[in-house]
Amino acid sequence: MKSFLIIIWIIAAMLMLISTRSAAQDKNPVFETDDCIICHIQIEMMPADFHQNDIHLQEGLSCAGCHGGDPSTDDPELAMDRERGFVGVPSRQETPEFCGKCHSSIEVMRKFRPRIATDQVEQYFTSIHGQKLKQGDKKVAECVACHTAHSIMSANDGRASTHPLNVPGTCKTCHSDPEYMKEYDIPTDQFENFTVSVHGTALLDNKDTGSPACNDCHGNHGATPPGLESVSHICGTCHANNLNYFSSSPMEKAFREMEIHACEQCHGYHEVIPTSDEMISVGEKSVCTTCHSEGDVGYTAAVEIHKDLTDFVQKYNEAEKKLQEIKKKGMDDVDILFALQEANQTLIHTRTLVHTFDPLQVEEKAEEGKEKAIEAINLARQEIEDFYIRRYGFGFATIFITIFVVALYFKVRSLD
Ligand code: HEC
Ligand code: HEC
Ligand code: HEC
Ligand code: HEC
Ligand code: HEC
Ligand code: HEC
Ligand code: HEC
Ligand code: HEC
Ligand code: HEC
Known part of the structure; x- marks a missing residue:
């Protein structure tokens, strides 16, 4: 009886050993070796938005990659010593340079992927977000507002805040909040209009990623309203024939002189609705009679x-x-x-x-x-x-x- 219990005990112990081993093997090795993570988990001070699948963690970069410091000591004084490169938590204004120390450097980024773009920070400062950040605005989007800080993933990953299906929701957090946007002179209806549009329903309801999300028209990092010249070209990247025909039509020159955005005049931009033959008529739904009257x-x-x-x-x-x-x-x-x-x-x-x-x-x-x-x-x-x-x-x-x-x-x- 006694030996029987011992055998059972041994089997149970072996099973436990196997299961803990495989769990450990599944884990990223930095959880075992990186003292920043080990301590921060222990003291329950992991950032709230932390995710295991964060791309930086997956690439073995861990906390010190961004925050600096020494990840090989469990002495907090030494680990988070400014002398050892610790930079702490960046302010919103500092974030672009904080991320840019790697993302703007071809030398750093090439070690990970040979042909990755390194123009995000530069592009960002051409956008209205970037320009206003430079002027001291604390509300515009910087890198972390769109990417998060601790659950960054490639845009191909369905969980990423920048995945096409998630982008409208990411922009919405600020742009659809009238309280947050009240000191600015722009409407807060972009998301609402977009969701009922042909593009929004195709993207969000039918998961058709061929349909544009906000960033397909505004750019990822250069988010500005497309200028007068470029609206039609943006629509034309997908609707090439419509643009070609319009460009050869007698109205192209007239619209340019009147400073009218071509496609937008008849279709709108956020609230593009399904078209019909009634639009080209002289009836109620006509888009021609705003400018043309009988005899024209x-x-x-x-x-x-x-x-x-x-x-x-x-x-x-x-x-x-x-x-x-x-x-x-x-x-x-x-x-x-x-x-x-x-x-x-x-x-x-x-x-x-x-x-x-x-x-x-x-x-x-x-x-x-x-x-x-x-x-x-x-x-x-x-x-x-x-x-x-x-x-x-x-x-x-x-x-x-x-x-x-x-x-x-x-x-x-x-x-x-
Ligand atoms: C032995 C435990 C321990 C280790 C190791 C450790 N930390 Fe910390 N960390 C703390 C504690 C405790 C705090 C909060 C107290 C403070 O701000 O000093 C903190 C705070 C921070 C903060 C927030 C600072 C702020 O200004 O709000 C960051 C960022 C941080 N740690 C990153 C790191 C990084 C990166 C490493 C590795 C290079 C690291 N920590 C290693 C215990 C540790
Ligand atoms: C991709 C760069 C990056 C990496 C990697 C990173 N952080 Fe951060 N962290 C930031 C930025 C940017 C902020 C400030 C913005 C914010 O709070 O969301 C921040 C804020 C923090 C803060 C203070 C605010 C909070 O959310 O609690 C702590 C603590 C912190 N990080 C700890 C860590 C630890 C621990 C790790 C490693 C597991 C880590 N960070 C990895 C970029 C990074
Ligand atoms: C220590 C250098 C370093 C820092 C600092 C850093 N990154 Fe990265 N980042 C990388 C590397 C390396 C990759 C992985 C490249 C790859 O394989 O795609 C990466 C990947 C990314 C990706 C995914 C790229 C893709 O494949 O689509 C995003 C988005 C990103 N980082 C944003 C940020 C943001 C935002 C910050 C600042 C909060 C930041 N990074 C800070 C090195 C860094
Ligand atoms: C207004 C939102 C927004 C801001 C602000 C923003 N990004 Fe992005 N970023 C995106 C989107 C959306 C994508 C994904 C594009 C795609 O579909 O491939 C992206 C892609 C990336 C990538 C992947 C490679 C590439 O260029 O496509 C990196 C790296 C990156 N961003 C870094 C940054 C850094 C660094 C900052 C701060 C200077 C920043 N981003 C600011 C929205 C933003
Ligand atoms: C952190 C909040 C925040 C997030 C997230 C954000 N924005 Fe903004 N955005 C702002 C603020 C604030 C302004 C400045 C408004 C102004 O001055 O007109 C702005 C300005 C803009 C403008 C210029 C508007 C104009 O004509 O002045 C565009 C376009 C824009 N954002 C697009 C986007 C897109 C697209 C996304 C998502 C990929 C996004 N934003 C995410 C806060 C945000
Ligand atoms: C099909 C292309 C397209 C898509 C998709 C799109 N936009 Fe726009 N957006 C435009 C154009 C064009 C303008 C400029 C209109 C003008 O200046 O006459 C604009 C203007 C803006 C402005 C300036 C203020 C305004 O309302 O005129 C903001 C902010 C903005 N868009 C945010 C967004 C957000 C957030 C999304 C996603 C929910 C989005 N846009 C999706 C084309 C698009
Ligand atoms: C990223 C590609 C892309 C961009 C950019 C784009 N569209 Fe579209 N558009 C689509 C797709 C895909 C559909 C079909 C959606 C569906 O399944 O109904 C569509 C549908 C339409 C329709 C409805 C067609 C119908 O049969 O009723 C109109 C009108 C339209 N787009 C106008 C525009 C205008 C105007 C712009 C620029 C402000 C624009 N599109 C920008 C991809 C795009
Ligand atoms: C002067 C008004 C006008 C302008 C400018 C205009 N459209 Fe149209 N568009 C129409 C009308 C009218 C229809 C409906 C045709 C029908 O269904 O009989 C239409 C239909 C469409 C359709 C659905 C039919 C198809 O081709 O699949 C798309 C997509 C479209 N337009 C895109 C665009 C784009 C992109 C531009 C800018 C280059 C543009 N339109 C400029 C009036 C206009
Ligand atoms: C925003 C105003 C505007 C809208 C909307 C508009 N047009 Fe025009 N259109 C003009 C202007 C301006 C001219 C050039 C002056 C002229 O010949 O009347 C023009 C010229 C034309 C011409 C060439 C006239 C000629 O003398 O050769 C045709 C054909 C035409 N438009 C058809 C249409 C049709 C069909 C629609 C509706 C689908 C439409 N237009 C919508 C402003 C507009």
């Missing part, structure tokens, strides 16, 4: 383009209905689907071509698409006709054969 070339253009688009859309919808009819009958729909897909591509292209504001170019494309839609409709009609021919043809054939057999029967009987 621009006004007529709006009327004509709207008509071309609605004619095309009507045919397209008709074709789509026919396709549904075909599908319900369980008939072959490959050719029709193909024609309809081509019509759909043309419809998308036509709506982009609107940005030429040239009725002739739009009409030409719309006609091309309408023909594809008509082709789909005709194919469907043919398919439906064939269906009835097959069905009634079979009926007629059956009746005919029956009559023939009956006639034959009577004939044979009469012969008997």
Whole structure:
């Protein structure tokens, strides 16, 4: 009995040993060797925002990398000795240089990654945040406001405050707080407007990272409102054809002279909402009638383009209905689907071509698409006709054969 208990005890001890070992192996070695961490954990004075996956910790940089001092002694006087390079906690104004001692140095950063950018601090001081920080403003964002201090991760990491899905929330902490922003002369509705926009819903609801977050339009470190010249170019980085067509349109020069931001005039910037064919019309939702009135070339253009688009859309919808009819009958729909897909591509292209504001170019494309839609409709009609021919043809054939057999029967009987 006694030896049995001993065996149990030994097994339990071994299991405990294995489990503590593997837990220790999982841990970053700095937790065992770095006296700053060992002591700060012991005295429960770890920063509140500390995270094990902090990239600096992962790279083996630990506390002294940023705060300086000597991480190899457990004597607090020596460890946090200014003589040994301890710099303590930086003020907001000091933060850019504090981070920049590594991030602005090619020599330091190259040791970790060969082609990492080292322009963040320089870029930062071109932004409104950076300029105001220099002037002594204590409320603007510095490095830590966007990155945190102790849970910094690469923007590819879903937990990072700079991950595309998290950026709007990061900017929101200040920009949507009317109390915090009250001494500044700017609105606090950017986040609110952004979340209901096409871009915001695609990014935040559908997790589509192809849709812009705040930093895609404002830059990461150069956060300023894009200037007059650059708004359209920023939109154009993703919507290249819209920009190209607009740039070749008769309105490009007029807008430049009137100092109007091109895309923004008709679409807004934070609150970009889904577009519709009604925008190019002379109806209630028109974006043309603010500047063009009856008799203008621009006004007529709006009327004509709207008509071309609605004619095309009507045919397209008709074709789509026919396709549904075909599908319900369980008939072959490959050719029709193909024609309809081509019509759909043309419809998308036509709506982009609107940005030429040239009725002739739009009409030409719309006609091309309408023909594809008509082709789909005709194919469907043919398919439906064939269906009835097959069905009634079979009926007629059956009746005919029956009559023939009956006639034959009577004939044979009469012969008997
Ligand atoms: C033996 C324990 C011990 C060691 C080792 C130690 N610290 Fe500290 N640290 C403390 C204590 C206690 C305080 C708070 C008292 C103070 O401010 O001096 C503190 C405060 C700090 C602060 C805040 C200072 C401020 O001005 O508010 C920082 C930053 C810091 N330590 C970083 C480090 C770094 C970096 C190392 C390693 C190079 C380190 N510590 C090593 C115990 C330690
Ligand atoms: C990437 C650079 C960086 C690293 C690495 C770093 N810190 Fe900090 N730390 C800062 C900055 C910047 C501040 C001031 C801003 C703030 O308080 O958020 C700060 C503030 C502090 C403070 C005072 C405020 C607070 O949050 O309690 C303490 C204590 C501290 N750090 C301890 C540590 C310890 C311990 C480690 C190692 C586990 C560490 N830091 C690693 C940059 C760093
Ligand atoms: C001791 C030098 C040093 C200091 C000081 C330092 N960093 Fe770093 N930082 C690094 C290194 C090394 C990396 C890892 C590079 C890599 O592999 O991507 C890094 C990575 C980063 C990354 C992630 C880069 C990526 O891969 O996307 C960010 C963001 C960052 N640091 C911000 C800061 C901020 C903010 C501060 C100041 C609070 C700071 N760093 C202070 C050395 C430093
Ligand atoms: C207004 C917010 C903001 C401020 C302020 C800010 N950053 Fe960034 N930073 C970002 C965002 C967002 C990214 C991620 C970009 C991406 O998607 O790759 C980034 C990326 C980085 C990277 C990764 C490499 C790179 O250039 O993309 C480093 C390093 C970095 N920041 C350091 C800093 C330092 C140092 C400061 C202070 C001088 C600072 N940041 C200030 C928002 C900010
Ligand atoms: C720590 C708070 C804080 C954070 C976080 C922050 N900002 Fe700011 N931002 C400010 C303050 C304060 C101003 C100065 C307002 C002014 O003077 O107009 C400002 C100014 C700006 C401006 C210039 C506005 C103008 O026309 O004057 C832009 C653009 C901007 N921020 C974008 C961003 C973006 C994008 C992010 C997130 C990546 C962000 N900010 C994060 C506080 C913050
Ligand atoms: C699709 C591009 C785009 C996105 C996304 C975007 N902005 Fe802007 N933002 C702009 C443009 C363009 C302006 C300049 C408008 C002007 O000056 O007429 C601007 C202006 C600003 C301003 C100056 C004040 C104002 O409202 O006019 C701030 C602050 C700002 N944006 C913050 C943000 C924040 C925070 C986010 C994310 C929640 C964001 N922006 C997302 C394009 C964008
Ligand atoms: C980073 C890329 C990117 C940038 C920059 C960008 N957009 Fe977009 N935009 C998209 C994506 C992706 C969608 C589609 C979202 C969806 O899934 O509905 C979109 C959708 C749109 C739509 C709606 C299209 C529709 O079918 O109704 C409009 C209008 C628009 N953007 C205008 C703009 C304007 C104006 C700007 C500049 C202020 C801009 N975009 C900047 C990527 C971008
Ligand atoms: C004069 C007004 C006007 C200007 C300027 C303008 N648009 Fe449009 N945009 C429209 C109208 C009208 C539609 C709707 C077309 C439709 O659906 O019939 C539209 C539709 C769109 C669409 C959705 C259709 C598509 O192409 O996918 C996007 C995206 C778009 N615009 C982006 C931009 C961008 C980017 C700029 C700046 C280069 C810009 N627009 C400038 C009026 C304008
Ligand atoms: C912000 C004001 C503004 C808006 C909005 C606007 N335009 Fe214009 N447009 C002008 C100006 C200014 C001119 C150049 C002067 C002129 O010919 O009337 C112009 C010129 C034109 C021209 C060329 C006229 C010519 O004589 O060759 C056409 C076509 C046109 N616009 C169509 C449209 C359409 C369609 C819309 C709506 C989608 C629209 N515009 C929206 C201001 C505007």
